[in-house]
Amino acid sequence: MDIKRIVEDNDTKAGRLFDLVIQFLIVLSLVTFSISTLPDLSESTHQILYGIEVVTVIIFSLEYILRILVADQKLKYIFSFYGIVDLIAILPFYINRSVDLRSIRVIRLLRLFRILKFVKYSKALKRYRAAFLSIKEELIILIITTSFVIYISAVGIYYFENDAQPEIFKSIFHSLWWAVATLTTVGYGDIYPVTVGGKIFTYVILMVGLCILAVPAGLLASAMLNNGGKTKDRPRR
Amino acid sequence: MDIKRIVEDNDTKAGRLFDLVIQFLIVLSLVTFSISTLPDLSESTHQILYGIEVVTVIIFSLEYILRILVADQKLKYIFSFYGIVDLIAILPFYINRSVDLRSIRVIRLLRLFRILKFVKYSKALKRYRAAFLSIKEELIILIITTSFVIYISAVGIYYFENDAQPEIFKSIFHSLWWAVATLTTVGYGDIYPVTVGGKIFTYVILMVGLCILAVPAGLLASAMLNNGGKTKDRPRR
Amino acid sequence: MDIKRIVEDNDTKAGRLFDLVIQFLIVLSLVTFSISTLPDLSESTHQILYGIEVVTVIIFSLEYILRILVADQKLKYIFSFYGIVDLIAILPFYINRSVDLRSIRVIRLLRLFRILKFVKYSKALKRYRAAFLSIKEELIILIITTSFVIYISAVGIYYFENDAQPEIFKSIFHSLWWAVATLTTVGYGDIYPVTVGGKIFTYVILMVGLCILAVPAGLLASAMLNNGGKTKDRPRR
Amino acid sequence: MDIKRIVEDNDTKAGRLFDLVIQFLIVLSLVTFSISTLPDLSESTHQILYGIEVVTVIIFSLEYILRILVADQKLKYIFSFYGIVDLIAILPFYINRSVDLRSIRVIRLLRLFRILKFVKYSKALKRYRAAFLSIKEELIILIITTSFVIYISAVGIYYFENDAQPEIFKSIFHSLWWAVATLTTVGYGDIYPVTVGGKIFTYVILMVGLCILAVPAGLLASAMLNNGGKTKDRPRR
Numbered sequence: 001m002d003i004k005r006i007v008e009d010n011d012t013k014a015g016r017l018f019d020l021v022i023q024f025l026i027v028l029s030l031v032t033f034s035i036s037t038l039p040d041l042s043e044s045t046h047q048i049l050y051g052i053e054v055v056t057v058i059i060f061s062l063e064y065i066l067r068i069l070v071a072d073q074k075l076k077y078i079f080s081f082y083g084i085v086d087l088i089a090i091l092p093f094y095i096n097r098s099v100d101l102r103s104i105r106v107i108r109l110l111r112l113f114r115i116l117k118f119v120k121y122s123k124a125l126k127r128y129r130a131a132f133l134s135i136k137e138e139l140i141i142l143i144i145t146t147s148f149v150i151y152i153s154a155v156g157i158y159y160f161e162n163d164a165q166p167e168i169f170k171s172i173f174h175s176l177w178w179a180v181a182t183l184t185t186v187g188y189g190d191i192y193p194v195t196v197g198g199k200i201f202t203y204v205i206l207m208v209g210l211c212i213l214a215v216p217a218g219l220l221a222s223a224m225l226n227n228g229g230k231t232k233d234r235p236r237r
Numbered sequence: 238m239d240i241k242r243i244v245e246d247n248d249t250k251a252g253r254l255f256d257l258v259i260q261f262l263i264v265l266s267l268v269t270f271s272i273s274t275l276p277d278l279s280e281s282t283h284q285i286l287y288g289i290e291v292v293t294v295i296i297f298s299l300e301y302i303l304r305i306l307v308a309d310q311k312l313k314y315i316f317s318f319y320g321i322v323d324l325i326a327i328l329p330f331y332i333n334r335s336v337d338l339r340s341i342r343v344i345r346l347l348r349l350f351r352i353l354k355f356v357k358y359s360k361a362l363k364r365y366r367a368a369f370l371s372i373k374e375e376l377i378i379l380i381i382t383t384s385f386v387i388y389i390s391a392v393g394i395y396y397f398e399n400d401a402q403p404e405i406f407k408s409i410f411h412s413l414w415w416a417v418a419t420l421t422t423v424g425y426g427d428i429y430p431v432t433v434g435g436k437i438f439t440y441v442i443l444m445v446g447l448c449i450l451a452v453p454a455g456l457l458a459s460a461m462l463n464n465g466g467k468t469k470d471r472p473r474r
Numbered sequence: 475m476d477i478k479r480i481v482e483d484n485d486t487k488a489g490r491l492f493d494l495v496i497q498f499l500i501v502l503s504l505v506t507f508s509i510s511t512l513p514d515l516s517e518s519t520h521q522i523l524y525g526i527e528v529v530t531v532i533i534f535s536l537e538y539i540l541r542i543l544v545a546d547q548k549l550k551y552i553f554s555f556y557g558i559v560d561l562i563a564i565l566p567f568y569i570n571r572s573v574d575l576r577s578i579r580v581i582r583l584l585r586l587f588r589i590l591k592f593v594k595y596s597k598a599l600k601r602y603r604a605a606f607l608s609i610k611e612e613l614i615i616l617i618i619t620t621s622f623v624i625y626i627s628a629v630g631i632y633y634f635e636n637d638a639q640p641e642i643f644k645s646i647f648h649s650l651w652w653a654v655a656t657l658t659t660v661g662y663g664d665i666y667p668v669t670v671g672g673k674i675f676t677y678v679i680l681m682v683g684l685c686i687l688a689v690p691a692g693l694l695a696s697a698m699l700n701n702g703g704k705t706k707d708r709p710r711r
Numbered sequence: 712m713d714i715k716r717i718v719e720d721n722d723t724k725a726g727r728l729f730d731l732v733i734q735f736l737i738v739l740s741l742v743t744f745s746i747s748t749l750p751d752l753s754e755s756t757h758q759i760l761y762g763i764e765v766v767t768v769i770i771f772s773l774e775y776i777l778r779i780l781v782a783d784q785k786l787k788y789i790f791s792f793y794g795i796v797d798l799i800a801i802l803p804f805y806i807n808r809s810v811d812l813r814s815i816r817v818i819r820l821l822r823l824f825r826i827l828k829f830v831k832y833s834k835a836l837k838r839y840r841a842a843f844l845s846i847k848e849e850l851i852i853l854i855i856t857t858s859f860v861i862y863i864s865a866v867g868i869y870y871f872e873n874d875a876q877p878e879i880f881k882s883i884f885h886s887l888w889w890a891v892a893t894l895t896t897v898g899y900g901d902i903y904p905v906t907v908g909g910k911i912f913t914y915v916i917l918m919v920g921l922c923i924l925a926v927p928a929g930l931l932a933s934a935m936l937n938n939g940g941k942t943k944d945r946p947r948r
Contacts (some may be wrong), residue, residue: 036635037647039645051273071336170275172274173271174274177673187423187659187661187663189427189661189899190424206421207418314926392745399748407749409748410748422659423897424661424892424898424900425663425899439576439891440891443897450856504862508882511873512881512882513882522736539800613922621918651910654914659896659898660897661898661900662900
């Protein structure tokens with residue numbers, strides 16, 4: 001069947017065009033979503049944005065119905081990852097019409113899920129996903145280790161700085177924010193040690209912490225290199 | 238013996254459950270410890286936190302006694318790394334009861350050692366330790382080199398900035414704090430050069446410093462890759 | 475022909491000297507360009523800078539004419555990459571003389587294109603370009619993924635912080651600036667979350683984001699290592 | 712000869728002790744140097760620091776004379792790298808006694824050269840130097856490319872921000888400081904873009920810049936791995 005091939009594959013000219021149109025609408029939808037958060041928009045801008053929103057949702061809805069119609073196993077598509085994503089991408093618009101306006105902001109956030117539709121169309125992101133899955137274990141170690149180091153850093157700095165800056169290093173939870181900003185080397189500058197002990201502790205924890213975080217990074221690089229051939233041959237040959 | 242196997246191994250269902258319960262209690266203990274540092278807690282919250290503390294310490298104490306009882310060589314366990322960790326995890330609570338309240342804060346800090354109990358239960362962290370040991374030498378080079386670069390940076394910036402900002406770049410020790418924040422790229426923004434000479438020096442030291450630090454990082458990556466098979470085969474096969 | 479060899483190759487002594495003189499003039503030209511942006515320059519400094527500018531442009535113009543004259547296929551050189559760069563490097567000076575002064579600043583910016591002349595003379599940069607081309611695909615993945623993560627971070631932080639700091643996290647576009655500064659770990663400190671939700675979100679997005687960005691970095695390193703021999707043998711043997 | 716072996720080698724017990732004493736004195740000397748920069752030191756502290764300084768300089772002087780005496784080719788040692796370092800380490804003290812006090816601060820800086828004495832005694836740093844030399848070419852590319860990217864960033868941000876913040880982005884030289892702090896991801900927060908154009912430019916330059924800098928880092932890692940065996944076998948076997 002012709003329409004089935006256009007909708008589901010991208011090995012024909014019409015199929016590629018169909019994909020391109022949907023991709024363009026996703027980006028358009030995200031851009032209008034972003035613009036709609038700007039304060040002090042004029043009434044006419046609001047109406048243009050709303051118009052674009054209506055058009056994209058109608059096309060996404062048609063796409064969703066079309067995909068159900070052409071699918072061999074309709075239920076399987078509906079409950080597949082992309083089937084649910086396609087539904088969530090249009091659902092907020094319809095819910096928004098029928099329910100109370102107070103909850104509008106949380107529902108609008110759901111529109112962001114449209115970005116996940118994009119994953120399907122991007123070969124680069126597919127390849128990325130393969131690489132990601134192959135080093136899942138290393139990433140889990142990285143996250144556990146980081147959390148470990150961050151927690152110990154937060155407790156340490158709390159004991160050094162709490163007396164000198166009781167309003168800034170109020171509790172271990174406030175110190176955790178410092179630990180996150182410091183060990184990721186972001187360093188906003190809203191919270192930093194001022195005591196000699198706290199500064200020496202920061203030096204030690206940065207030396208030890210960055211070393212400790214370098215080890216899983218090395219494990220990760222090592223795993224990536226070993227999986228390199230596997231991961232990269234697929235999309236190229 | 239059955240209990241011995243539950244306590245020391247995790248290859249039975251009961252053994253895994255035992256481990257899981259202890260792990261949950263460690264996390265619970267750390268969470269209540271963190272909450273107890275929050276200022277302006279109500280009296281009832283304090284009592285709930287104290288209750289949880291009493292329960293976890295009792296269970297950890299029972300676990301400690303149980304481990305001594307089932308161990309074949311009791312003294313060997315008591316003076317092993319995990320034996321000492323298990324003791325330190327409960328000791329602060331009992332000492333706190335019998336000594337003067339003034340020293341309470343330092344002793345409370347010892348409770349953090351409970352986090353080390355966690356190491357025993359985490360396979361990921363075990364594997365991490367193996368990787369860490371295999372590149373010990375590279376890490377020592379990294380720390381020596383970093384300290385070297387940081388010290389030279391501190392002396393240099395002191396000579397450039399001391400005249401212009403005598404209150405901020407007060408001494409080499411104050412400059413060391415700048416060097417740590419700059420070369421780790423944290424950059425809090427509480428201390429930075431303002432003279433032209435100091436800024437050019439910062440540029441040079443960042444170029445040279447980050448290059449110099451990239452070399453041990455490369456040595457480390459290289460050592461990790463060579464030890465990759467060894468380090469990774471152990472926990473997998 | 476002798477002049478042809480001096481201008482086009484650098485395997486003779488005179489050819490190397492010719493290259494060195496042009497390279498020196500490019501650096502001189504960039505330095506005077508930079509100095510001319512300093513505020514409060516004296517009239518005499520302006521005249522010295524203008525003098526240097528006139529001399530360098532005349533020499534670059536002579537070089538350009540010479541290159542056309544010695545080229546076997548004159549049109550091919552004129553429309554080649556380096557031919558166009560050589561023209562743009564001198565054009566702003568002549569246009570500046572004949573057109574309205576209002577547009578002077580944009581035209582002055584074109585002078586920066588002289589830096590591209592430098593590429594031709596630098597072996598290191600040539601080698602760099604080869605390495606760059608061999609990992610083009612990985613870099614595109616890196617940029618797409620980064621943009622993806624940055625956009626999602628911006629939307630998330632907007633929902634957490636907009637209520638608490640409506641003047642700072644004004645819209646998703648303002649939040650994008652935060653996401654760029656945070657995920658690249660620059661962290662200027664002009665914009666950062668203050669709510670508990672926003673801080674936890676920052677922690678999560680930094681953990682996930684830096685992991686996600688580590689994967690294409692790994693792909694890139696892996697591709698570089700595989701292309702290592704190819705890329706590096708060329709300039710060495 | 713016995714003394715010759717103690718001074719020049721460290722394969723005997725006495726030789727290792729001799730090295731250890733000198734290393735301790737270097738660290739002591741650097742610590743007292745750092746303390747002497749502290750403001751508001753008491754007179755007695757000054758005298759203690761001066762006493763330590765006199766003792767260390769006398770021992771370093773004796774060491775220097777001893778090394779000349781035991782050397783087979785005396786002139787060769789005197790003009791070798793370590794011979795000059797050993798001289799510079801003691802010279803400032805003697806010069807300081809005989810010349811005008813105004814130049815005291817610059818001469819004191821020369822004392823820092825004592826840190827170079829340390830290089831000789833550290834095996835880790837020797838190994839580091841070998842690795843460093845093997846990737847010299849890659850490091851030069853890295854520094855050239857970085858300077859290139861930093862300069863272009865500075866010119867770009869100058870055109871975007873100069874109108875909005877004429878006092879902060881005063882000239883290309885002031886913008887260079889921004890480019891250094893941004894592209895190294897230090898981000899002090901003393902200078903950052905506020906215009907929409909400047910922020911988008913920062914995003915683009917960070918994406919492109921960090922990618923461009925990742926390439927030489929990859930070249931470097933690749934070179935390190937290829938030289939790995941060579942570099943690492945030397946100190947181990």
